[in-house]
Structure formats: C-alpha cells, structure tokens
Amino acid sequence: MELISFKNVSKTFYNLVQETKVLDDISFAIHDDEIVCLLGPSGCGKSTILNLINELIEPTKGNITRNAKLGYMFQKDCLMNWRNIYKNVTIGLEIKKDKSKESLEYVENLMKKYQIYEFKSFYPSELSGGLRQRVSLIRTLVLQPDLLLLDEPFSKLDFQTRLMVQNDVYNIIKNEKKSALMVTHDIDEAIALSSRILVLSSRPTRIKEEIKIQFDSKLSPSERRKDPLFSYYYNQICKALEI
DSSP, X not given: OEEEXXXXXXXXXXXXXXXXXXXXXXXXXXXXXXXXXXXXXXXXSHHHHHHHHTTSSOOSEEEEEEOSOEEEEOSSXXXXXXXXXXXXHTHHXXXXXXXXXXHHHHHHHXXXXXXXXXXXXXXXXXXXXXXXXXXXXXXXXXTOOSEEEEESTTTXXXXXXXXXXXXXXXXXXXXXXXXXXXXXXXHHHHHHHOSEEEEEOSSSBOEEEEEEOOOOTTOOHHHHHHSHHHHHHHHHHHHHHTO
16 A cells, blocks of 8 residues: 655745755655655755655645655654653643543553653653653654654664664564654665665755665664675665765
C-alpha cells in the first residue's frame, strides 16, 4: 500500500524580487513497512518535501496523495522541561482530548516495552540524550501514526550516543511495524537505517538515483556497518552524489 505518493511535484517560492525553484518534477512513493531516506546536499529541499507531506505548504505543480496518519520526530527532542516524562509522552493525547482508558493503557504498554516506564516521574533534564530521544519517539508512537517523518533526529547527539539511538529507533520502528521517511546528510546513517535511499541533486532538486538497500533483515544498524555490502552501497551513493 502506498502511504505517500508524489507525482511530478515541483515547488517554487516567490518574493517581491525573485522566484526560487526548489523542487523540479519529483516523483516517489513510500510504502508499508519500509524506511526511506532522503539524502542530498544542504539546501536542496529535503525539508520542503517534509513540509509538503505535512500540508504546511502546497506544491506549485504536481499531485501528492496521502493515505497515512503522520507522526513527526524533530532534530531536537522538544521535550517540555517542566513536565515529567509521563506527561511529556501523553501531551498529544491531551491535545486531542483522547485520554481514554484504552489510550492510556497503550501508553503504559509502550513505555514498559521500551524501558522508559521506570523514568515516568523523572524530568527531561534528568535523562541522557539517548533516553530523551527514545521518549520523543514513544511520544510520537502514542498517537499511532502509520508513517513517521524523521527530520535529522540524531544530528544533535554525540557519535557514540548516535549509534546507540539509531539501533533503538530502528528496532522500535520495525517492532511496531511502522514506515518512516528520514532526512539526513549522513551517508553512513542512511545506509545503516534505510531500505531505500533517494539521492537528491542540488537545487532545483530532482531525484538523481534511487538505491535499494538489501541487507539480511536480521541485522541491526550497527551490524550493517560491519557487513561487506556497506562499502559497496557507500561507493554507489558517493558516485551518485559526485563526491
């Protein structure tokens, strides 16, 4: 099933003195049970694609079909320091006025399943960066989205924590049978996490190449990095990016 579909989508921004074409005839789709990565140079329009999916802006040309409930995970965890972890996780339910018995049971089950229930009375400042990102993801999953939009979710973490959290996030997405569209500048990260990579050109952006990533499904992101196929995909992406 196609969760999101772009058909010949272009986006141009206008101001009083000029127009800037950011996307040029983009076509792709996101399906059930896959992690797709957008990889390209800074300023090429990756965030514009996320904003189009979220309906924050409209395309100048082309069509976008949405058949998914969306969840968003930002670069920063955006946890509220004055609310404890439980209240941070349930804030989406508060906003939707959906704190039913079933919803709260689902929250509790998720928090226990992914080892954050014991921290429910803690405040964000008392947690490590890795735990905060896990809380951020669980807060998103509580609303039961079909498709997660991940906007460079690991970029604010140090290298060692980043590797650990990538494993965490990958396992949670797979366990919960979710799909994801992730924006990153990191080639290693894209290969370690995704099932497909869309390599983008500089602006005005086109899809230069679509690369299918085919590791053994049992491998974690850390284990993928040690697999001989990793260097093959790395070289393929570098060639597409003309590095």
